[in-house]
Each structure stands twice: as structure tokens, then as C-alpha cells.
Amino acid sequence: MKKPYACIRQRGFTLLELIVVIFVIALLAGIVFPSFRGLSQRQLSSDARRVASLLQYLSDSSMASKETYSVDFDLQKSSISWKGPEGDKTESLKTLAGVDLQSKDMTREGLVTVFFGPAGIMEYIEVLLKDDEREMKVTFNPISGKAKILTGEEQDDHGK
Numbered sequence: 001m002k003k004p005y006a007c008i009r010q011r012g013f014t015l016l017e018l019i020v021v022i023f024v025i026a027l028l029a030g031i032v033f034p035s036f037r038g039l040s041q042r043q044l045s046s047d048a049r050r051v052a053s054l055l056q057y058l059s060d061s062s063m064a065s066k067e068t069y070s071v072d073f074d075l076q077k078s079s080i081s082w083k084g085p086e087g088d089k090t091e092s093l094k095t096l097a098g099v100d101l102q103s104k105d106m107t108r109e110g111l112v113t114v115f116f117g118p119a120g121i122m123e124y125i126e127v128l129l130k131d132d133e134r135e136m137k138v139t140f141n142p143i144s145g146k147a148k149i150l151t152g153e154e155q156d157d158h159g160k
Contacts (some may be wrong), residue, residue, distance in 0.1 A: 047095045051138045059132035062116040073112040133150035
């Protein structure tokens, strides 16, 4: 005599298997997603260091070689282009948000060109960089010839 339930084949997953899979996915998400948040913060800091370094480099190079160099901040394309001792170069900056010059005030769209002559740059520059959560400013002082990076808190103190 046959058993009535012996031929029935179960399909699907048990509740326990589903709970284990959901737990593993949640655990992986908890480990992976915080590292993505830190990625945008590192991008902002990296862009700020690159801009500060570039401004300092062009200023020092123009005074040492007695040549005129330029940097273009393209706010539409989020990129910077410069003409320096090694020729023309372009680099993308996803966090580029604006450029503030003494002669123009804050510009948030279009193209801003800054020239570094044999005597250095003639006006104070601020480059605004932003991501989803934070902002930083790179300032360049024409008197000292030094670039400085200001975070959100330092900007508040700097503006007072």
C-alpha cells in the first residue's frame, strides 16, 4: 500500500531559509553602504587638495619663469583647464560649485579664467567645492602666495 504523501514534492523556500537570506543581505548592506558615504567625502577633500596644489603651482611657476599662465574654471562642465610649464591640461572636478574673485564676486555658472603673471596673481581667489553634504573652499592669497583649504566650520570663522 502506498503512502499518500510520499510522492508530493515540496517547492519553494521555508520561512527559516528566507529569514537567513534577508539577514545576510542586511548584514552586507550595513557593511558596504557606510563606505560609499565616505567615498564622497574623500572626493571632496581630494578635489580641494588638487585645486590648492594647482593654484600654488601656477603661482610659483609663473613667478619663477617670468611667464604668464592661466587656469579656466568651467562651472558647466565641472572641470578645470590650465596652461602651465608642461603645456595645456584639463581635469574633471565633480565637486566644483563656484569661483569668487574680488573683481567678479561669486560666479556659479559659466567660465572663469584667472591669470598668473610674472608678479603672481593680483586678486584674492576662493574656489567653492560642494558635494551632497559638505562644502569646502580653497582660498588663494595674492600677498602671501599661499593656498589654504577651509572646511565648513573654518569658513564660518574665516568670514567673521
